[in-house]
Amino acid sequence: MTKLPDAETLLPRLAAELKPHIAPATAMIGLYTGGAWLAERLHPLLGMKDPLGFMDIAFYRDDYAKEGLKHDPKRTKIPFEVEGRDLLLVDDVLYTGRTVRAAMNELFDYGRPRSISLVVLADRGGRQLPISAQYCGAQVEVPEGMRLRLKRAANGRLSLELEHAG
Amino acid sequence: MPGNPQLNANGELQHLLSIEGLPREILAQILDTAEPFADVTEREVKKVPLMRGKSVFNLFFEPSTRTRTTFEIAAKRLSADVINLNVSVSSQTKGESLLDTVANLSAMQADVFVVRHGSSGAPYLIARHVKPHEHVINAGDGRHAHPTQGLLDLYTIRHYKKDFTRLTVAIVGDVLHSRVARSLIHGLTTLGVPEVRVIGPQTLLPAGVESLGVRVFHDMRAGLKDCDVVVMLRLQNERMNGTLLPSAQEFFKHYGLTADKLALAKADAIVMHPGPMNRGVEIDSPVADGPHSVILPQVTFGIAIRMAVMSIVAGN
Amino acid sequence: MKLLIKGGRVVDPASGRDEVGDVFISEGRISGKKEKADRTIEARGLVVAPGLIDLAARLREPGYEYKATLESEMDAAVAGGVTSLACPPDTDPPLDEPGLVDMLRRRAKALSRARVYPVGALTVKLAGERLTEMAELAEAGCVAFSQANMPLADTQVLWRAMQYAGTFGFPVWLRAEDRWLSQGGVAHDGEVATRLGLQGIPSFAETIALGSVLQLVRATGTRVHFCRLSTAVGVEMIRAAKKEGLPVTCDVGIHHVHLSEMDLGYYDSHCRLEPPLRSQRDREALAAGLADGTVDCAVSDHTPVDEDQKQMPFAEAEPGATGLELLLPLLLKWGTEKKLPLAKTLARVTCDAARVLGVASGRIETGAPADLVVFDPQQLFRVTPEALKSQGKNTPFLGYELAGRACYTLVAGSVVYESGA
Numbered sequence: 027m028t029k030l031p032d033a034e035t036l037l038p039r040l041a042a043e044l045k046p047h048i049a050p051a052t053a054m055i056g057l058y059t060g061g062a063w064l065a066e067r068l069h070p071l072l073g074m075k076d077p078l079g080f081m082d083i084a085f086y087r088d089d090y091a092k093e094g095l096k097h098d099p100k101r102t103k104i105p106f107e108v109e110g111r112d113l114l115l116v117d118d119v120l121y122t123g124r125t126v127r128a129a130m131n132e133l134f135d136y137g138r139p140r141s142i143s144l145v146v147l148a149d150r151g152g153r154q155l156p157i158s159a160q161y162c163g164a165q166v167e168v169p170e171g172m173r174l175r176l177k178r179a180a181n182g183r184l185s186l187e188l189e190h191a192g
Numbered sequence: 193m194p195g196n197p198q199l200n201a202n203g204e205l206q207h208l209l210s211i212e213g214l215p216r217e218i219l220a221q222i223l224d225t226a227e228p229f230a231d232v233t234e235r236e237v238k239k240v241p242l243m244r245g246k247s248v249f250n251l252f253f254e255p256s257t258r259t260r261t262t263f264e265i266a267a268k269r270l271s272a273d274v275i276n277l278n279v280s281v282s283s284q285t286k287g288e289s290l291l292d293t294v295a296n297l298s299a300m301q302a303d304v305f306v307v308r309h310g311s312s313g314a315p316y317l318i319a320r321h322v323k324p325h326e327h328v329i330n331a332g333d334g335r336h337a338h339p340t341q342g343l344l345d346l347y348t349i350r351h352y353k354k355d356f357t358r359l360t361v362a363i364v365g366d367v368l369h370s371r372v373a374r375s376l377i378h379g380l381t382t383l384g385v386p387e388v389r390v391i392g393p394q395t396l397l398p399a400g401v402e403s404l405g406v407r408v409f410h411d412m413r414a415g416l417k418d419c420d421v422v423v424m425l426r427l428q429n430e431r432m433n434g435t436l437l438p439s440a441q442e443f444f445k446h447y448g449l450t451a452d453k454l455a456l457a458k459a460d461a462i463v464m465h466p467g468p469m470n471r472g473v474e475i476d477s478p479v480a481d482g483p484h485s486v487i488l489p490q491v492t493f494g495i496a497i498r499m500a501v502m503s504i505v506a507g508n
Numbered sequence: 509m510k511l512l513i514k515g516g517r518v519v520d521p522a523s524g525r526d527e528v529g530d531v532f533i534s535e536g537r538i539s540g541k542k543e544k545a546d547r548t549i550e551a552r553g554l555v556v557a558p559g560l561i562d563l564a565a566r567l568r569e570p571g572y573e574y575k576a577t578l579e580s581e582m583d584a585a586v587a588g589g590v591t592s593l594a595c596p597p598d599t600d601p602p603l604d605e606p607g608l609v610d611m612l613r614r615r616a617k618a619l620s621r622a623r624v625y626p627v628g629a630l631t632v633k634l635a636g637e638r639l640t641e642m643a644e645l646a647e648a649g650c651v652a653f654s655q656a657n658m659p660l661a662d663t664q665v666l667w668r669a670m671q672y673a674g675t676f677g678f679p680v681w682l683r684a685e686d687r688w689l690s691q692g693g694v695a696h697d698g699e700v701a702t703r704l705g706l707q708g709i710p711s712f713a714e715t716i717a718l719g720s721v722l723q724l725v726r727a728t729g730t731r732v733h734f735c736r737l738s739t740a741v742g743v744e745m746i747r748a749a750k751k752e753g754l755p756v757t758c759d760v761g762i763h764h765v766h767l768s769e770m771d772l773g774y775y776d777s778h779c780r781l782e783p784p785l786r787s788q789r790d791r792e793a794l795a796a797g798l799a800d801g802t803v804d805c806a807v808s809d810h811t812p813v814d815e816d817q818k819q820m821p822f823a824e825a826e827p828g829a830t831g832l833e834l835l836l837p838l839l840l841k842w843g844t845e846k847k848l849p850l851a852k853t854l855a856r857v858t859c860d861a862a863r864v865l866g867v868a869s870g871r872i873e874t875g876a877p878a879d880l881v882v883f884d885p886q887q888l889f890r891v892t893p894e895a896l897k898s899q900g901k902n903t904p905f906l907g908y909e910l911a912g913r914a915c916y917t918l919v920a921g922s923v924v925y926e927s928g929a
Contacts, residue, residue, distance in 0.1 A: 082228060084228070084242075085228070085229075085232070085240035085241070085242045085503075086240060086241060086242070087242075090242055090243070090503075090507055091245070093507070094204075094504075094506070094507020094508050095225065095242075095503050095504055095507045098221055098224045098225055099225060099228045100228065101227055101228045101231055102228060102231060103231075131241070132240075135235070135237035135239070135240070136235065136236075136237070
């Protein structure tokens with residue numbers, strides 16, 4: 027059984043990787059829920075001018091016809107102008123790429139960014155769309171029928187965990 | 193008797209026919225889902241692609257521009273296709289039954305029917321006969337229910353007052369004929385509002401109204417005392433000079449909302465009205481346009497609520 | 509033809525007889541003599557009772573043949589063990605002309621099913637303005653005069669109509685309803701109507717009219733039969749009136765004995781009835797009143813309605829329920845719930861109804877017409893549209909399992925219905 031990497035170990039490495047690329051105009055948006063947790067930890071380490079943005083992609087998913095509105099959607103809060111910006115989109119796990127596609131579509135309804143880069147803690151492969159992460163904590167192999175999830179303990183400690191899908 | 197016609201086998205909302213009979217979890221789900229939709233209505237791009245490819249048929253047997261327009265706006269902001277059908281009285285007189293009308297529309301691949309009808313219970317009849325993938329939203333049936341209005345009223349109250357469990361809410365006016373009042377009363381009692389009051393003359397209160405869980409007041413000043421929320425109901429013209437009320441003037445004197453009567457409520461009380469208002473009959477202009485009034489925000493919230501309802505039912 | 513009904517449980521409410529025995533029939537009447545029979549009906553395990561007398565069954569002719577026909581409804585009657593029925597005058601045109609009454613009676617007689625007793629219109633076109641030629645109508649066969657479901661608002665006309673009927677000794681059958689208070693109403697004015705947003709008919713719409721008519725009975729001495737009582741207060745008022753010695757009787761629709769406003773559910777238009785289904789308290793008072801005899805009899809108030817007219821929003825649906833075939837099973841259900849002896853239960857649709865109607869049938873005794881029903885009190889059947897012979901499938905009891913199906917129905921000694929035939 028592959029041992030999962032420790033999220034708390036990956037986090038500072040990811041921040042170190044990002045730091046040189048942060049410009050004054052760079053802003054960050056975390057995707058609910060795991061991406062938001064990750065972004066909340068990364069943001070203060072990177073000294074960005076703008077506050078952290080949060081996004082829920084519920085209204086942009088491509089599986090509404092099949093699944094309906096699955097969870098109660100949270101509120102997207104982007105407290106800065108998207109127009110002309112270099113944005114860092116943060117998610118916990120990169121898998122099929124559909125979440126990121128939805129996030130990009132939603133982002134473009136707020137304005138026209140200059141660039142979007144994707145930051146993820148773990149990439150588990152299995153892409154169904156031509157999407158890749160510019161900053162990635164670790165590649166993780168996930169056994170069939172399992173799901174890779176970021177969990178947050180009561181004390182705030184982040185950890186990657188496997189659970190059964192479906 | 194069959195189970196709740198609004199819920200599917202998994203207990204999810206498949207039709208919205210009435211607030212009565214909905215568990216509080218579902219009411220909360222709708223209110224919670226409306227919040228991000230309210231954000232969408234505030235942005236520049238007021239559209240999301242969620243219901244692209246879905247068709248919403250507005251089936252209005254009773255004329256209404258406001259409600260129909262808000263449903264249309266809500267559906268379009270979800271990227272759904274909207275078809276408006278104002279079924280005139282004459283085509284009904286031609287003999288096509290309600291169910292025949294619906295069956296014909298069914299053949300046109302509808303996903304959601306938004307129905308307004310003059311007869312209480314009409315949406316239930318329709319919901320019994322639509323196909324499994326078709327959903328019915330009641331936009332007002334007779335004097336029975338107007339659930340989306342009730343929900344947007346609840347949303348408005350929650351927005352300004354936060355905690356339902358500490359409120360005193362007064363509903364004033366023609367409760368007898370009001371589907372808005374009935375829906376709101378059910379919503380308030382389900383969400384745990386400790387005191388719901390109805391204020392009006394005996395002629396405008398229905399039989400056994402206390403059984404809905406309300407306290408009855410005939411004296412408006414007594415009824416408004418220490419209220420957190422005052423909801424004024426519209427008084428229709430037909431009611432004013434007949435056997436129920438002698439005149440608009442007398443009604444306004446005793447049951448119209450003026451600043452001096454409002455002063456009896458709490459200092460931070462909010463004033464609501466489902467619209468359209470009859471200024472000088474149920475409410476005077478200084479109050480309608482004053483600092484306590486949240487009548488205009490109600491309208492905005494109405495779009496978000498209808499977006500939430502449509503996207504929840506059409507997805508189940 | 510000589511018939512023998514052998515070994516059944518013979519129940520004759522008029523005499524109180526309830527024992528296993530044989531019934532001999534000769535020349536259309538109950539015979540006292542044990543003779544060799546041309547036909548023997550095995551009735552072991554079955555009940556042999558007088559044929560039911562239903563004081564209100566709409567046959568829909570003349571005028572409403574698209575809803576139902578005399579044939580289909582007469583078939584329904586005898587399938588339900590009903591051997592005599594009175595039909596209200598609200599046909600189209602209403603039964604206000606001797607010619608119409610005559611034609612109806614002849615048509616019914618030619619079908620050789622149940623006996624039909626037309627109730628004539630009290631006023632021309634039931635409009636509540638001019639008196640009908642009651643004597644002529646009586647000669648044509650009318651047994652009483654009524655306004656059906658058209659309340660007579662003009663008390664002056666009502667008074668004169670009662671006086672006129674009383675002159676000839678004709679009874680007047682009235683449903684007590686104040687037209688102004690009931691106008692536009694579709695349900696009982698109470699909690700359910702308030703929740704469902706339906707316009708209500710308050711209880712006092714019935715009791716105010718009841719009080720007025722009782723005063724007129726005192727003044728005229730005319731015999732009045734009150735149709736389709738629906739309120740607890742109404743039952744009390746009748747009880748007091750009878751105690752006073754007034755010449756009044758009353759009936760209750762069998763649906764109102766079992767159902768209340770709670771049964772409207774999610775706008776079930778099969779429960780759209782006139783008078784409306786009222787509160788549980790009212791229902792209990794009606795069921796108790798029928799048990800203690802304050803309410804003289806139960807009727808079906810049979811009203812076949814096309815399903816299209818029922819598949820409409822509640823207030824727009826046509827009121828009425830089909831009931832000829834369900835009168836017996838629903839009556840038995842009531843009797844069981846009230847723990848009454850079978851003879852007492854059946855009295856309310858046999859000898860007691862006969863008394864109101866003024867006919868000699870409704871009893872099993874030597875010399876009486878051989879109008880009988882042989883039924884199975886135990887076997888359950890499911891109420892489905894296919895199981896009903898009436899063209900009206902509109903019943904709130906669809907899907908229910910009931911007991912009390914007729915196996916044989918006889919009118920004037922002839923077998924007019926045989927289940928399994």
